[in-house]
Amino acid sequence: MNKFKINFNKEVCINCGACASVCVNWIMDGIEVRPKETVISEEEMKSNKEAEDICPVKAIKIEG
Numbered sequence: 001m002n003k004f005k006i007n008f009n010k011e012v013c014i015n016c017g018a019c020a021s022v023c024v025n026w027i028m029d030g031i032e033v034r035p036k037e038t039v040i041s042e043e044e045m046k047s048n049k050e051a052e053d054i055c056p057v058k059a060i061k062i063e064g
């Protein structure tokens with residue numbers, strides 16, 4: 001099964017919560033947002049891709 005790696009640039013994240021609204025892998029940890037898992041399966045790819053697409057500052061990159 002293919003695995004994908006999430007590259008999260010915490011430095012540019014503005015903690016807007018948009019990613020968390022479309023994908024359960026993205027959670028609010030206090031006032032900060034972070035991914036629960038940084039290595040995801042193909043099934044988890046779709047919603048994490050939505051998170052990548054919705055991020056206004058391009059803090060999320062998914063690598064194949």
Ligand code: SF4
Pocket residue numbers: 012013014015016017018019020026033054055056057058059060
């Ligand atoms: S959508 Fe982007 S900027 Fe907003 S909380 Fe998620 S990673 Fe951070």
